[in-house]
Amino acid sequence: MEKQTIEFEGVPVGIVVPDEDRLKFIAVKFHVIGLDGQHFRNPEEVKTAIGHLLGKERRPHVA
Template identity: 65%
Template sequence: MQKQVIEFGGEPVGIVIPDQDRLKFIAVKFHVIDLDEQRFDTPDDVRSAIRDLVRARNAAPSAHV
C-alpha cells in the first residue's frame, strides 16, 4: 500500500502511510493534529478516531477570554 489521503467532511485532513505493519497517520490540518503520527489498523479506524476527536471538541465547553 502506498500513502492514502484521509478526508473528513469532504476535506483532506491527512494521509496514512505504511509503518511497522500498521498505518501511520500524518495530519495536515490543525484540528486533527492530536492524531498526528498515531498508528491505526485501517483507514476506517483513522476516520473513526477523527470523528471521535471532532465530536469531543465540539461537546467541550469553550473557554471565554
C-alpha cells in the same frame, strides 16, 4: 499498503503511510493534529478516531 489521503466530511485532513504492519497518520490540518503520529489498522479506523476527536460520530453515507 501505500500512502493514502484521508478525508473527513469531504476535506483532506491528513495522510496515512505504511509503518511496519500499521498505518501512521500524518495530520495536514490543525484540527486533527491530536492524532498526528498515531498508528491505525486501516483508513476507516483513522476516520472513526477523527470523528471522536471532533465530537462527531460517523454516520453511514446514504445516497
